[in-house]
Amino acid sequence: MIPDDWIAHHRDKDGELLGYLRPVGDRFEPVTLFGHPLAGPSDEYDAAAVLDSVGLSYLAERWRLTLPDRVEPVAVQVVEVDPDTVRLKNVGHTGDRHFSLPVPTDRLQPEH
Known part of the structure; x- marks a missing residue:
């Protein structure tokens, strides 16, 4: 929140x-x-x-999401944001996955 x-x-x-x-x-x-x-x-x-x-x-940029179970960050794109949650979609080659994180989050970094 x-x-x-x-x-x-x-x-x-x-x-x-x-x-x-x-x-x-x-x-x-x-x-x-x-x-x-x-x-x-x-x-x-x-x-x-x-x-x-x-x-x-x-919101249109690609981001890098750090996950506790992975060494390398996952490439994601923002799907939706509200005051409580940011919803993300994997845009890499590891399958079609969606993630939801509480807002604010420090697990996202710009890809560039």
Whole structure:
């Protein structure tokens, strides 16, 4: 579940939720809908600008999911995100698998 102190950031044009501003001391870190940092901490204006610039493009990217029973991460793509869960689909060669993780999660890293 998204922590209460995270600030939801919405796109001005249509109100779409783009991510969150996570407080870090007196600064803010822009994070995805599932809690992955998009940049380091900065003032609130600059952190919000990162989310505005990136938009939801990170949802279309491939991610690497670490699993407790595997040495190598699994290539996945985000299928759906809500404030409690991120749902993922395997896009590698290890079969058609789906995963659900609680939000926020630290088990996802960008593939690039």
